[in-house]
Amino acid sequence: CFLLIFILGISYSIPLKNNFRFKNVIFIKNLTGSLFWWYIPFIVMIYFNTDTEQSFFTLFMSRIITLAIFIPFEPLWDIKDMKGDKDAGIVTIPIKYGLIATKFLIISMFTTLSIVCLGLNNYQIVLFLFIPLILFTLSIKDNTPIYQFQIMMFYLPFYILFSDVL
Numbered sequence: 001c002f003l004l005i006f007i008l009g010i011s012y013s014i015p016l017k018n019n020f021r022f023k024n025v026i027f028i029k030n031l032t033g034s035l036f037w038w039y040i041p042f043i044v045m046i047y048f049n050t051d052t053e054q055s056f057f058t059l060f061m062s063r064i065i066t067l068a069i070f071i072p073f074e075p076l077w078d079i080k081d082m083k084g085d086k087d088a089g090i091v092t093i094p095i096k097y098g099l100i101a102t103k104f105l106i107i108s109m110f111t112t113l114s115i116v117c118l119g120l121n122n123y124q125i126v127l128f129l130f131i132p133l134i135l136f137t138l139s140i141k142d143n144t145p146i147y148q149f150q151i152m153m154f155y156l157p158f159y160i161l162f163s164d165v166l
Contacts, residue, residue, distance in 0.1 A: 012036065026091055030074035038067040065117070069129070072109035073153075075102050076133075079140060080149040099142065106137045129159050 012022050012032050022032045042063050078085065078092040079102060085092050094102040114130040117123075136152050 009036065024090060026093060026096060030071065030078075030093065033074045033077070034067060034070040037073070038063075038070045041066060065113075068113055068116075072106045072113075072133075076106055076137065077149075077153070078102070080146060080153075099140070103137050103140060107134055110134050110137070 012029070015021050023029050042060075075093040079094045079099065082092070082094050082099075086095055093105065097105075110130045110133050114126045114134075117125050117130070132155070133152070136148075139148075
């Protein structure tokens with residue numbers, strides 16, 4: 001388990017052959033980051049479900065929505081890091097497509113996830129996770145203070161871990 005986290009971290013950050021890094025490939029960067037952040041609560045959830053008779057595959061498939069939640073968070077994090085990424089020459093979705101297009105993408109993904117969750121009768125996640133995230137994304141401006149991003153970045157793992165574990 002920890003080997004996978006190590007491999008994801010290395011492949012994301014350290015230059016490989018010919019200075020290639022997944023961090024420099026615009027959509028692969030986002031997917032790799034999502035996988036990394038999804039994997040941590042997934043391992044915690046498996047740990048708390050060791051006494052059940054569910055198979056690894058069943059647990060994995062039941063947590064795939066968590067991975068889908070982390071995917072729109074990556075461009076949201078990229079908005080927060082726009083200045084530093086631009087200075088470092090890292091091309092991200094907000095740098096390449098702009099703030100308005102990135103916000104539209106994020107809101108579209110959260111809205112799609114909301115529709116899926118409503119179809120699964122999971123009103124709680126829509127009400128307490130997606131609606132606040134959509135409202136937060138709508139409120140983002142070029143000068144949004146970093147602490148507001150940090151509050152939302154804390155809220156997601158807290159919500160995902162404790163809504164499922166407790």
